[in-house]
Amino acid sequence: xxxxxxxxxxxxxxxxxxxxxxxxxxxxxxxxxxxxxxxxxxxxxxxxxxxxxxxxxxxxxxxxxxxxxxxxxxxxxxxxxxxxxxxxxxxxxxxxxxxxxxxxxxxxxxxxxxxxxxxxx
Amino acid sequence: xxxxxxxxxxxxxxxxxxxxxxxxxxxxxxxxxxxxxxxxxxxxxxxxxxxxxxxxxxxxxxxxxxxxxxxxxxxxxxxxxxxxxxxxxxxxxxxxxxxxxxxxxxxxxxxxxxxxxxxxxxxxxxxxxxxxxxxxxxxxxxxxxxxxxxxxxxxxxxxxxxxxxxxxxxx
Numbered sequence: 024x025x026x027x028x029x030x031x032x033x034x035x036x037x038x039x040x041x042x043x044x045x046x047x048x049x050x051x052x053x054x055x056x057x058x059x060x061x062x063x064x065x066x067x068x069x070x071x072x073x074x075x076x077x078x079x080x081x082x083x084x085x086x087x088x089x090x091x092x093x094x095x096x097x098x099x100x101x102x103x104x105x106x107x108x109x110x111x112x113x114x115x116x117x118x119x120x121x122x123x124x125x126x127x128x129x130x131x132x133x134x135x136x137x138x139x140x141x142x143x144x
Numbered sequence: 145x146x147x148x149x150x151x152x153x154x155x156x157x158x159x160x161x162x163x164x165x166x167x168x169x170x171x172x173x174x175x176x177x178x179x180x181x182x183x184x185x186x187x188x189x190x191x192x193x194x195x196x197x198x199x200x201x202x203x204x205x206x207x208x209x210x211x212x213x214x215x216x217x218x219x220x221x222x223x224x225x226x227x228x229x230x231x232x233x234x235x236x237x238x239x240x241x242x243x244x245x246x247x248x249x250x251x252x253x254x255x256x257x258x259x260x261x262x263x264x265x266x267x268x269x270x271x272x273x274x275x276x277x278x279x280x281x282x283x284x285x286x287x288x289x290x291x292x293x294x295x296x297x298x299x300x301x302x303x304x305x306x307x308x309x310x311x312x313x314x315x
Contacts, residue, residue, distance in 0.1 A: 031217060055206050056244040057217050057251075058275065090275060129289065130272060136291065137241070 030054045034088065035061040045098050045131050046084055052134060053085070061086040065093075067121070069113045081110045083123055093123040096131060147285065149307035152266075152295060153187065159264060159282045160191025163234065166281075171195045172232040174264075175224065177249065178202040180238035183296035183304065184266040184284075188236060199226045203245065218248050228256035238296055239267040239287075243275035250278065267292070 026047070027038060032054045039062035041047040046062075053060045064086045070079035083093035097107050104127065111125055126134075163172070171194070176185040178200055189198055202222035233253060240246055246263055253261055264282035269289065293299045294306030303310075 052206060052244070053274075055218055056248050058244060058247065087274065090277075092274065092276075094274065124274070126272075133272075133289065133291070134242070 028054075032057050032059050033061070034059045035064060039063075042084075043098065046096055049085070049094075049096055049126070049131065049134065053087070058090075059088050061088065067114050067118060069110060069117060079110075079113070081114050091122055093121065095123065095125045097125060098128050098131060100128065145308050146287075146290070146292065146311050147295075147309040149295075152284070152309060155284050156184070156187045156266075157191045159284060160188055160193070163188075163264070163282060164192050164194045167194060167196075167232060167234075170232050171197065172234050173226055173228070174198045174234050174236050175249075175253075176200055176236040177238075177245070178222070179304070180296045180298065181236050181266070184238060185236045188264065197226065199224045201249070203248075218245075220252075228253055228258040231258050232260045233258040233262070234282075235261070235263040237263060237265040239269065239292075240265045240278070240280055241269045241272050243273045243278050246278050246280070247275045266295070 027040075028051065030039075030050065033039065033050070039050065041050065041062070050060065050062065063082050063084060066080050066082040068077050068080050070077075072078050083095040085094040085096070086092070087094065095107070095111070097104055099107065107125065111123060114121065114123060174185060174189060174196055176182060176198070185198060189196065200222065201220060201224055204219050204221050206218075235246065235249055235253070237246060240263070250261060250263075262279045262281040265280060266284040267287045268280065268283045268285070269287060272289075291312040293303040293310050293312050295309045296304050297309070298304045299312060
């Protein structure tokens, strides 16, 4: 089970419940630098059926309100991120005013190296 | 080798000339964050043919406090010796990546009411930026997603003295 530190720059309502260690460590980095952040504050509907029921949605991991930027962290291998890239394209098509950035495993690994994060790459 | 010393020096000379033009008639203060940017700072300073001052700041790395719980904020290990109020300040960075460190420094320095605040960076990775509203006015090289050593960049405190910039796997 992941630890749940007391964050200083977290500006969401409910305490964040991270899906994995990479998300937790990225949250710690944002918090360390005092950059306000939220965790999964919004789910974007990507596709609905004829009755208006959601059949595909996307919930980016972080939202940085000062930057108006959503950030999605993925620890999948580069060869396996096709589905996530496709979702991101759909999100950008459907919500062109929404800024979203995908941090790939390699990006997270670079962060981990730079900040000496305990994330297995 | 990624960048030869001659290429770096040529680019630093260009940046120095630009800064001299932009700050003509003023006396900017160049501020470098220890340690990786000291080589760039010393070359850049010598490439700026107008009066200017230099100063240093040192930040506690993320890892040091993370061991204590990870949620304590960034803090200064060494503050500036100079007053910033009314000064033209140029932050000198080794690399701007996510922009988190530079954002912290800008926020900290803005409270001290400088006349102007700009940043010069040797290397830039704009594609990984999380913070965009930064005054990065002078960029040496936009670089790919590699780790570097030499020209001030270290591998466990080694290789900072190499005159060229190397991708780490080559060393």
